Amino acid sequence: MFADNWKISLRQIRRLFIMDIFGMSSLMLPGILSSMSGADGIFCLLLGMAGGMLLLFLMGANLKHIRKDYYSYMKETAGQLLGDIFMVFYFLYFVTLSGYVLYELTTLSLTWLLPDGSWLGISLILLLLGVYGSARGIEGRARIYEIIFWFLGIPLLFMLVLAVGDVKTAYFTPIASSDFMSFSRGSLSVLIFLLPLTALLFLKPFCRKPEKMVSCGKSAMVTVIFLNIIIYLILLGVFGRNTMGVLDRPVITLMGMVNLPGGFFTRQDVLMTAVWFFALFALLNTGIFQGALVMRELCQMHRNRLSLWVVAVIVFLVGKGFLEYSFLTEVFEIYQIWVVLPGMFFILLFLLFLHWARAERKTQKGGNG
Amino acid sequence: MSIQITSDLQENIRNFEELFSDCEDIKKRKIKVGEHLEQECYIAYIEVTLSSVDFKDSAVGKLLGKLRTMPEQELSDYVKENVEDISDSQPFPTIEEAAEGMLTGDVLFFLNGYNKALKIPDKGYPGRGVYETESEKVIRGSNEGFSESIKLNTALIRKRLRSPHVKVKESFAGRRTNTNVDLVYLKDLIYPGMLEEIEKRLSEFEIDGALDSGIIEQLTERKKYSPFPQFQTTQRPDRAAMAILEGRIVLLSDNSPVALILPATYNTFVQTSDDYYSRWEIASFTRALRYLASFLAMVFPGLYLAITNFHTQILPTDLLLSLAAARQGVPFPAMVEVILMEIAFELLREAGVRLPGANGNTIGIVGGLIIGQAAVDANIVSPIVVIVVALTALCSFAVPNEEFATAFRILKFLFIFLCGTLGFFGFLAGVLAVLIHLSHLESFGIPYLAPFVGADLNGYQDERDTFLRLPLDYLKKRPVYTREGARTRLRLYKEKEQK
Numbered sequence: 089m090f091a092d093n094w095k096i097s098l099r100q101i102r103r104l105f106i107m108d109i110f111g112m113s114s115l116m117l118p119g120i121l122s123s124m125s126g127a128d129g130i131f132c133l134l135l136g137m138a139g140g141m142l143l144l145f146l147m148g149a150n151l152k153h154i155r156k157d158y159y160s161y162m163k164e165t166a167g168q169l170l171g172d173i174f175m176v177f178y179f180l181y182f183v184t185l186s187g188y189v190l191y192e193l194t195t196l197s198l199t200w201l202l203p204d205g206s207w208l209g210i211s212l213i214l215l216l217l218g219v220y221g222s223a224r225g226i227e228g229r230a231r232i233y234e235i236i237f238w239f240l241g242i243p244l245l246f247m248l249v250l251a252v253g254d255v256k257t258a259y260f261t262p263i264a265s266s267d268f269m270s271f272s273r274g275s276l277s278v279l280i281f282l283l284p285l286t287a288l289l290f291l292k293p294f295c296r297k298p299e300k301m302v303s304c305g306k307s308a309m310v311t312v313i314f315l316n317i318i319i320y321l322i323l324l325g326v327f328g329r330n331t332m333g334v335l336d337r338p339v340i341t342l343m344g345m346v347n348l349p350g351g352f353f354t355r356q357d358v359l360m361t362a363v364w365f366f367a368l369f370a371l372l373n374t375g376i377f378q379g380a381l382v383m384r385e386l387c388q389m390h391r392n393r394l395s396l397w398v399v400a401v402i403v404f405l406v407g408k409g410f411l412e413y414s415f416l417t418e419v420f421e422i423y424q425i426w427v428v429l430p431g432m433f434f435i436l437l438f439l440l441f442l443h444w445a446r447a448e449r450k451t452q453k454g455g456n457g
Numbered sequence: 458m459s460i461q462i463t464s465d466l467q468e469n470i471r472n473f474e475e476l477f478s479d480c481e482d483i484k485k486r487k488i489k490v491g492e493h494l495e496q497e498c499y500i501a502y503i504e505v506t507l508s509s510v511d512f513k514d515s516a517v518g519k520l521l522g523k524l525r526t527m528p529e530q531e532l533s534d535y536v537k538e539n540v541e542d543i544s545d546s547q548p549f550p551t552i553e554e555a556a557e558g559m560l561t562g563d564v565l566f567f568l569n570g571y572n573k574a575l576k577i578p579d580k581g582y583p584g585r586g587v588y589e590t591e592s593e594k595v596i597r598g599s600n601e602g603f604s605e606s607i608k609l610n611t612a613l614i615r616k617r618l619r620s621p622h623v624k625v626k627e628s629f630a631g632r633r634t635n636t637n638v639d640l641v642y643l644k645d646l647i648y649p650g651m652l653e654e655i656e657k658r659l660s661e662f663e664i665d666g667a668l669d670s671g672i673i674e675q676l677t678e679r680k681k682y683s684p685f686p687q688f689q690t691t692q693r694p695d696r697a698a699m700a701i702l703e704g705r706i707v708l709l710s711d712n713s714p715v716a717l718i719l720p721a722t723y724n725t726f727v728q729t730s731d732d733y734y735s736r737w738e739i740a741s742f743t744r745a746l747r748y749l750a751s752f753l754a755m756v757f758p759g760l761y762l763a764i765t766n767f768h769t770q771i772l773p774t775d776l777l778l779s780l781a782a783a784r785q786g787v788p789f790p791a792m793v794e795v796i797l798m799e800i801a802f803e804l805l806r807e808a809g810v811r812l813p814g815a816n817g818n819t820i821g822i823v824g825g826l827i828i829g830q831a832a833v834d835a836n837i838v839s840p841i842v843v844i845v846v847a848l849t850a851l852c853s854f855a856v857p858n859e860e861f862a863t864a865f866r867i868l869k870f871l872f873i874f875l876c877g878t879l880g881f882f883g884f885l886a887g888v889l890a891v892l893i894h895l896s897h898l899e900s901f902g903i904p905y906l907a908p909f910v911g912a913d914l915n916g917y918q919d920e921r922d923t924f925l926r927l928p929l930d931y932l933k934k935r936p937v938y939t940r941e942g943a944r945t946r947l948r949l950y951k952e953k954e955q956k
Contacts, residue, residue: 097913201882202767210882217889224897231896231910296913358768358881365885 095296098304100230103237105285105308108374111367112189113281113316114339115196118323123333124274125266127259129320132271136278137313140285141306146436147289148302153443158289159385162435165442172386174435178286179382181428183399185284186375187406188420190214193368194407200340200361211407214372219400221369222377223393226294229377233370240363247360248318250346255325280424282309284371286432287378340364376403459551466569470499472552473567477501483559488521490568491529498524499567506562508580515579516546517564533570540575548573557635584609590692592859595731602692607637607711613694614641618701626652628659630710631667637711638673641697646704646939654901655706655719670710670717680898684864687900689721696730702946704939720901720938724908724923726861727751732926741925748924750855754865755891757849758795759872759884761842766791767880786836792877794838798846799873801828803866806850903938911937915944 096104121129154161163171194211202210221229266274288305292298323338326345332338344357353359379399380392389395410416460472470487477483485501500517508515520540524532541548549555555574559565562581567574587609590602603610611625626640640655658677667673670690678687691697692714697707700718708717718725727747732740769777787794805824809817825847832838849869856862868891875883898905908919915937921927922936935944 097911099913100910197882201885202880205879205882213886217886217893220890221893228893228897231904231906232892234910235896235906236892353771353773355770358771361881362885366889369889 096226096230096291096294097296098300100234101288101291101295101301102304102308102311103233104230104370104374105288105305106311107233107237107240107367107370108284108287109282109309109371110312110315111364111371112192113278113312114319115192115337115364115368117278117281117316118320118332118338119335120277121274121320122324122329122338124270124277126329127261127263127324128266128271129274129324130317132274133278133313133317133320135271135275136282137309139275139279140282140309140313143279143282143432143436144285144288144302144305144309146433146440147286147305149440150436150443151289151292151298151302154289154292157293157385159382162439165439165446175382175386177431177435178290179379179386181283181286181431182375182379182382183402184406184420184423186218186372186379186399186403188410188417189368189372189375190218190403190407191410193365193372194411196337196340196361196364196368199336200358201365207411211404214369215400215404217369218373218376218403219396221373222380222396225392226291226377229373232373236366240366243360244363247343247346247356248322250348251322251326251342254345255322256328257325259325259328260321276425276429278313280429282312283424283428283432284374285309287374290378290381337364372403376400379403459553461551462549462555462567462572462574464570464572466497466499466567469552469567469574473499473501473556473565476552476556490521490524491532492526493529494525496529496532497569500564501559501567502564502579503559503562503582505583506579506581507564515564517566517577517579520566520577532568536568536571536575540577541573545578547576549576560635561637581608582606587613593691593693593696593729593857595693595729595734597731597734599693599695599730601694603694603697603709603714603716605712605714607639607709610694610709610714610716611639611641614698614701614707617694617698618643622646623701626656628656630659630664630673632663632665634666634668636667638667639709641701641707641709643701643704646702646935646943647706648704648938648940651706651720651901651938655708667710668712670708670713670715673708673710674717683894683898684867685895685898685905686726686858686860686864687719687721687898687905689718689725690715690858690860691718692716693730699730699733700725703936704943720903722900722903722905722907723895726858727856728922729857733929737926737928741927744926745924747855747857750852751862751865754849754852754856754862755868756872756876756884756888757852758799758845758869759876759887761845762791762795762873763876763880763884766877780841783839783841787839788836789838791842792873794842795845795873795877796870798832798838798842799849799869801832802846802850907937918944 117133118129121132125132150161153165159171159175162174165171166174190211193214194207197210197214198205198207221232285305285308288301291301295301319339323332323342326342327335327338335341340357340361343360344355346356348356376396376399379402380395383389383399384392384395387395410420462469470485474485477485482504483501484504484507485499487497487499490496490498498521507517524535527535540546547558549558550573552574555565555576558574558576561576563576563578565574566577584606585604587601587604589600601613603613615623620643622644624642624644626642628638628640630636630638638659640652642652655677659673662676664672664676674686674688674690675681680687688708689700691700697716697718701707706719708719710717727744729743729747732744735743764771765780772780784791789797801824805820805828808824809820811817812820829843829847833840833843853862853866856865868887872884872887875887877883879886895905896910904910908915908917908923912918912920915934918932918934919936921931926932930947930949933945933947933949935946
């Protein structure tokens with residue numbers, strides 16, 4: 089029957105990635121960008137998107153050569169050892185990302201939803217849900233986000249429209265006032281939040297129309313950046329640069345301030361936290377799923393459940409680490425900027441180069457023969 | 458080992474009566490036939506299945522009448538040549554098969570010199586006939602309902618689908634009950650593999666008795682621990698016919714007025730027959746209401762607890778104060794109060810269902826009004842909780858399918874617990890868990906959440922009949938569970954002419 093084919097549609101991929109990259113970026117980027125570059129944060133978002141486009145271009149160029157799956161392609165192109173090293177790199181990226189998202193999601197829940205709750209209890213519930221969500225593979229996951237997409241999107245857009253009334257355009261200035269370093273760091277931060285898009289590389293065997301995956305990724309990224317620009321402008325217009333820079337999660341604070349027509353609900357921050365709850369959960373779920381997928385391929389494990397549980401334990405330990413040792417957040421930031429980001433580009437460029445060199449050699453051999 | 462029927466009538470009678478010894482309800486009669494009444498035949502039947510004792514108007518009576526006018530030596534040939542092939546009569550070569558034939562409610566006929574037993578239909582088992590359905594009431598449309606007779610039920614479907622492509626595949630379930638199970642479908646519309654799948658599942662078990670379609674449903678479901686039903690049920694022939702027109706398969710079981718429809722999705726459970734008989738605006742409005750009702754039936758008491766116990770900042774101060782005032786004097790925590798009220802309501806519902814008609818209604822009034830008011834007056838519960846529980850009950854009644862609504866009624870208690878202990882976090886975690894569960898659930902290979910998920914498989918056409926039911930001329934294609942290439946359900950010739 090057709091539901092058992094473990095393939096997902098382009099719409100499902102698009103929505104999956106929108107949820108994946110929207111949650112963290114909209115929650116954290118406004119604070120980061122405003123403290124670094126103020127109103128120029130908009131340009132940081134656009135420049136970051138350009139970087140994302142470059143990443144997608146490189147991914148697309150590699151995807152064309154992938155016949156079976158990404159791991160096989162890496163092994164065929166760069167050899168077994170390098171293929172394994174690259175897989176370990178991706179594995180570390182996905183599990184550390186999941187661990188960080190677990191930490192953030194639990195903190196979000198404790199701050200806005202259940203202040204008296206225990207970190208352990210909440211994180212375990214979230215992890216269990218993450219494992220449960222990944223248990224039926226990519227198709228089950230894709231269905232979740234396909235269905236909740238509009239349930240979260242419509243209230244968010246509605247609240248943003250209502251918030252426009254409080255915007256003071258004077259706060260949009262000064263423009264082009266930030267220094268080059270701050271601007272570059274802001275743009276790099278945007279690009280880092282777009283890195284979950286690399287999961288596209290692993291989705292080729294699961295996609296019904298793999299040739300359109302990259303354009304699907306592009307449209308997801310453009311949608312998220314567009315939403316982030318709107319959110320950023322509204323936040324900047326409502327709070328101003330200085331206030332926004334010190335707020336913990338400015339977008340949720342904004343949701344608490346917006347007044348609904350009719351005045352029945354006085355504060356919507358709790359209700360609107362649902363948007364980020366689901367979006368962050370999507371990313372947590374992606375991290376667990378991708379981590380387990382990479383682990384299964386790397387260790388040639390045949391049991392899906394076992395790999396999921398192993399990854400879940402690692403993710404929990406990483407998340408717990410972020411809670412216990414605050415310096416790990418800074419280490420994670422350094423790891424993202426200096427290891428993950430260059431690593432992602434390097435692997436893609438390196439594979440392309442090897443592929444090109446091999447093709448050239450073949451052509452030369454053919455010419456000589 | 459089977460006992461063969463021979464030409465010796467006395468031997469056949471002995472074997473047959475041995476099999477049915479101590480069965481006083483089985484009537485066995487020897488009757489003289491032939492023009493000189495020198496030949497003997499034997500008929501056996503269950504007491505109530507033959508229309509009259511003297512057989513005047515029955516098929517058996519007419520056959521006997523005819524046999525009494527014929528020479529004795531021609532009787533056997535006559536039966537062989539003229540009676541064996543007439544519709545509904547069926548010859549059996551063994552005593553066991555003949556016995557099974559008789560137990561379906563027909564008359565068994567043995568003749569001396571004839572080495573088979575003939576099954577001749579007559580009145581059959583007593584049944585209710587066609588009555589109005591008790592559930593699935595509609596404002597517009599047929600009021601006919603299925604009855605306990607499978608033959609009547611298949612006829613009610615045939616009456617609506619007069620096409621030779623409608624096929625009825627018969628099988629039997631229950632080693633001792635030998636219950637007829639019919640699979641009704643449109644051969645040119647069903648999705649490839651669907652029929653084979655249900656046949657495979659039907660062959661995967663042997664039970665001593667299949668007294669209702671519910672038993673077959675439970676034995677053929679794949680996700681047995683899910684609260685959500687994976688078969689749709691209906692007592693309405695028009696709903697069954699509509700499902701068949703969508704390429705789905707209807708499973709009818711003898712002695713059960715409830716037909717099973719497969720595959721089933723969340724969307725099909727929320728649809729009703731008159732969604733398609735009424736204008737699209739009304740249909741869409743009520744459909745959207747039902748979706749909302751199905752969600753609220755599950756989460757409303759939980760949400761009340763989450764907001765009043767954990768997130769009071771959401772509500773305006775005036776409302777908050779009136780809520781607090783309403784709870785003054787109530788000795789229980791809010792969660793216990795809600796659970797008590799919900800259990801009381803479920804008890805009332807159960808009592809109302811089990812009691813005979815008028816008493817059942819009385820229980821509703823006595824329970825709902827008198828006990829509710831008394832509980833509020835005695836400060837056992839607050840009035841707001843009574844309102845919350847009543848609204849939740851209304852929402853569950855608005856879900857058109859009882860089995861489907863029950864899933865939400867059960868999950869409601871999970872949400873009460875989650876929201877009562879974890880607030881809005883519990884609510885979100887619960888919604889997520891249910892959503893993940895539903896996204897994993899499939900009914901015969903069709904995602905339970907279709908067409909909200911996987912709509913691309915049918916060019917996003919199925920989304921036109923979900924929260925909203927768009928005008929009928931927009932619903933040109935059949936849903937995704939129809940065979941590919943046979944999905945056109947409506948052609949508009951006017952549109953063609955205009956082009």
